[in-house]
Amino acid sequence: MDCAKAANLQAANSTRPGSPWEASPFLDFVYGRKAFKVPGLPLACLPTTAGPGSELSNAAVTIDPATDRKLGLSSPWFFPSLALVDPLLQEGMPPALTAATGMDALTHALESFVSRRASPLSRAIAGHAAGLILANLARAFKAGDDLEARSALALASSEVAMAFSQTGLGLVHGFAHPVGARGGVAHGLANAVILPWVCAACIETDPGAYAELAQAAGLPVTGLGPEAAAEVLLSRIRGLSEEIGIPRRLSELGLSREILPAILADAQSYRNRASSPRAFTDEELEKLVDSMY
Numbered sequence: 001m002d003c004a005k006a007a008n009l010q011a012a013n014s015t016r017p018g019s020p021w022e023a024s025p026f027l028d029f030v031y032g033r034k035a036f037k038v039p040g041l042p043l044a045c046l047p048t049t050a051g052p053g054s055e056l057s058n059a060a061v062t063i064d065p066a067t068d069r070k071l072g073l074s075s076p077w078f079f080p081s082l083a084l085v086d087p088l089l090q091e092g093m094p095p096a097l098t099a100a101t102g103m104d105a106l107t108h109a110l111e112s113f114v115s116r117r118a119s120p121l122s123r124a125i126a127g128h129a130a131g132l133i134l135a136n137l138a139r140a141f142k143a144g145d146d147l148e149a150r151s152a153l154a155l156a157s158s159e160v161a162m163a164f165s166q167t168g169l170g171l172v173h174g175f176a177h178p179v180g181a182r183g184g185v186a187h188g189l190a191n192a193v194i195l196p197w198v199c200a201a202c203i204e205t206d207p208g209a210y211a212e213l214a215q216a217a218g219l220p221v222t223g224l225g226p227e228a229a230a231e232v233l234l235s236r237i238r239g240l241s242e243e244i245g246i247p248r249r250l251s252e253l254g255l256s257r258e259i260l261p262a263i264l265a266d267a268q269s270y271r272n273r274a275s276s277p278r279a280f281t282d283e284e285l286e287k288l289v290d291s292m293y
């Protein structure tokens with residue numbers, strides 16, 4: 001879907017059709033040199049996984065092979081004209097893909113909800129999506145033909161894209177993009193491994209938003225203080241990860257230690273770093289990437 005979004009705008013904005021990437025309006029946009037001049041053709045998206053939410057988002061992620069960097073971009077012209085979300089198209093997903101894409105959607109819900117740019121409206125959507133994913137992902141992982149669970153995940157991954165198109169994402173994605181681009185790890189799997197580490201580090205200093213998310217997602221936290229409620233959410237995420245076979249550390253993804261400086265550099269310059277609920281220093285980010293390895 002992201003490739004279609006990019007190709008669509010590249011074709012519409014190319015003054016010399018068939019021109020090489022060096023003269024590319026898309027790369028000009030990627031590096032902030034020039035905006036697109038015209039929208040693309042009407043684009044219809046039919047998601048076959050429940051994860052990226054690209055069918056309802058203003059985002060497209062691309063890799064620049066010249067630098068091996070994965071870049072998330074947004075533009076109002078990346079919103080598709082039509083989204084056809086049919087859980088039957090997602091019924092055949094194997095369990096590992098269900099797990100990875102579902103954790104990507106959960107990461108979107110969580111990062112949008114706790115973002116400093118969140119609003120009551122974006123939080124209503126993100127909290128609802130998080131509840132659906134926490135309640136249904138393990139079910140769909142164990143029984144791929146469970147259409148009730150597949151429908152809930154299809155709805156959650158699509159609806160949360162409306163929230164993160166407003167708020168942007170967070171540092172889990174900041175760390176995950178280089179793991180994908182340089183380490184060849186699937187995006188959702190990278191997010192899934194990184195998510196509990198970033199949550200735990202944020203909860204240490206700023207549990208409030210996580211406690212509110214626990215409440216919004218329907219976890220049993222009534223009467224608990226912010227620290228305790230945030231911990232309920234974190235242990236639910238850890239429990240779900242274990243149930244669906246997500247490794248706990250980056251080293252278990254077959255990555256060598258040499259990749260860590262690149263991961264750190266990308267996270268430090270991540271475009272949504274400022275909307276993290278915890279204002280990490282560069283040194284704190286370095287410690288964090290080290291502990292998650």
Ligand SMILES: [Fe+2]
Nearest residue numbers: 052104108187
């Ligand atoms: Fe994502």
